Amino acid sequence: MADATRSFDRWLHDVRNQLSIILGFSEILLQELEGDDARRHDLQEIHDAAERAMGAMGRVPQKEDESGR
Amino acid sequence: MSSGILDLASLTGAGLTAGLADARTANPVGTILVVDDLESNARLLERMLVSDGHRVLIAHDGLEALERVRVDHPDLVLMDVLMPTLGGFETCRRLKSDPATRLVPVVLVTALQEGGDRLLGLEVGADDFICKPVTSQELTARVRSLVRIKRYTDDLDTAESVILSLAMTIEARDATTEGHCQRLSRYGVDFGRTLGLAPEEIAALALGGVLHDLGKVGVPDAVLLKPSRLTREEFVIMQQHTLIGDRLCGELRSLRRVRPIVRHHHERLDGSGYPDGLRGDAIPLLAQIMSVVDVFDALTAVRPYKLAVAAEDAYDELFREADRGWRRRDLVEAFVALEPGERS
Numbered sequence: 224m225a226d227a228t229r230s231f232d233r234w235l236h237d238v239r240n241q242l243s244i245i246l247g248f249s250e251i252l253l254q255e256l257e258g259d260d261a262r263r264h265d266l267q268e269i270h271d272a273a274e275r276a277m278g279a280m281g282r283v284p285q286k287e288d289e290s291g292r
Numbered sequence: 293m294s295s296g297i298l299d300l301a302s303l304t305g306a307g308l309t310a311g312l313a314d315a316r317t318a319n320p321v322g323t324i325l326v327v328d329d330l331e332s333n334a335r336l337l338e339r340m341l342v343s344d345g346h347r348v349l350i351a352h353d354g355l356e357a358l359e360r361v362r363v364d365h366p367d368l369v370l371m372d373v374l375m376p377t378l379g380g381f382e383t384c385r386r387l388k389s390d391p392a393t394r395l396v397p398v399v400l401v402t403a404l405q406e407g408g409d410r411l412l413g414l415e416v417g418a419d420d421f422i423c424k425p426v427t428s429q430e431l432t433a434r435v436r437s438l439v440r441i442k443r444y445t446d447d448l449d450t451a452e453s454v455i456l457s458l459a460m461t462i463e464a465r466d467a468t469t470e471g472h473c474q475r476l477s478r479y480g481v482d483f484g485r486t487l488g489l490a491p492e493e494i495a496a497l498a499l500g501g502v503l504h505d506l507g508k509v510g511v512p513d514a515v516l517l518k519p520s521r522l523t524r525e526e527f528v529i530m531q532q533h534t535l536i537g538d539r540l541c542g543e544l545r546s547l548r549r550v551r552p553i554v555r556h557h558h559e560r561l562d563g564s565g566y567p568d569g570l571r572g573d574a575i576p577l578l579a580q581i582m583s584v585v586d587v588f589d590a591l592t593a594v595r596p597y598k599l600a601v602a603a604e605d606a607y608d609e610l611f612r613e614a615d616r617g618w619r620r621r622d623l624v625e626a627f628v629a630l631e632p633g634e635r636s
Binding site: 232235239240242243244246247248250251254277 | 330332333336339340343374402403404424425426427428
């Protein structure tokens with residue numbers, strides 16, 4: 224059970240890591256694009272989707288470890 | 293009327309620190325070491341930091357980070373927690389337990405959410421903890437704040453080094469007192485330990501031995517090096533060294549326990565000492581201790597104009613001064629009771 228919890232935590236960590244890369248770079252590009260750049264809307268979609276996915280990660284039910292924590 | 297004393301009033305430790313700090317913290321950009329095994333993460337942090345004016349170095353695990361810190365002396369370490377070979381917690385613990393690297397701020401950056409990991413980070417000495425996703429606004433604000441603190445720490449360290457170097461110039465100017473400061477530090481530490489003083493008080497005595505006559509940098513050679521007896525006017529000038537030394541230590545926090553030693557090591561219990569004519573217990577204990585060892589060393593050391601007095605005769609002189617009401621007899625007794633090995 225403890226092993227399963229650890230590997231679940233590791234999976235959460237890895238996915239959050241990847242999402243934070245998408246969020247970070249899209250945020251940088253959004254700051255660098257001119258206000259009227261035609262790609263801004265598409266980029267904003269990528270950023271918002273990553274943000275929603277990150278939010279969904281936070282709602283994933285946490286598995287209890289052996290101590291019932 | 294000129295007193296003949298160099299005007300060092302404005303050159304205080306606090307003045308040095310403030311001047312350096314103003315110049316160096318106005319734009320707190322620095323060299324940041326980013327440690328992450330995931331190349332994309334490292335590049336993301338690099339992009340954010342470089343656009344804020346920082347120079348960025350990258351390491352891919354804890355062992356490489358330890359080496360980069362040792363060689364490149366970054367102003368800040370931004371480090372992932374989960375890394376192969378050596379993780380962020382252990383790397384942070386090693387950095388914080390090494391005197392050469394413990395003052396480098398470490399920020400742990402993690403995608404973990406567990407509160408326990410944050411606590412563990414604090415336990416290993418991390419200065420801050422950032423959870424992913426990191427926004428550039430949050431990152432640059434925290435990094436700038438920590439780099440500014442690092443600058444202050446560096447400047448305090450620099451100011452203290454300048455003060456210590458200044459104190460060592462006294463011995464260089466007056467070759468007859470060679471080794472006096474080091475002996476006083478050693479006597480002070482041994483005496484303090486015997487009296488059961490707290491570690492921070494013993495540390496103050498160690499530093500006080502070196503700094504007690506710091507203010508003599510402001511006393512002209514004609515007075516400081518005069519081989520014969522000082523005139524009344526010259527003695528007044530010489531007495532100023534306690535006040536000058538006190539001002540030079542300024543508001544340096546690291547010297548706050550040493551200042552009373554510098555200012556009051558020529559006070560006497562009956563109020564006949566200088567510079568403030570303090571009486572009895574109003575004279576700080578550390579200053580009284582330094583006074584005992586200062587007189588002992590002055591008497592037992594060889595000077596061009598006098599032979600060394602035997603230790604036994606120096607003790608007698610200290611007891612006579614206690615009888616005159618100048619110093620505490622119990623302190624003299626405790627010093628005399630030290631094993632000879634503890635005074636040599």
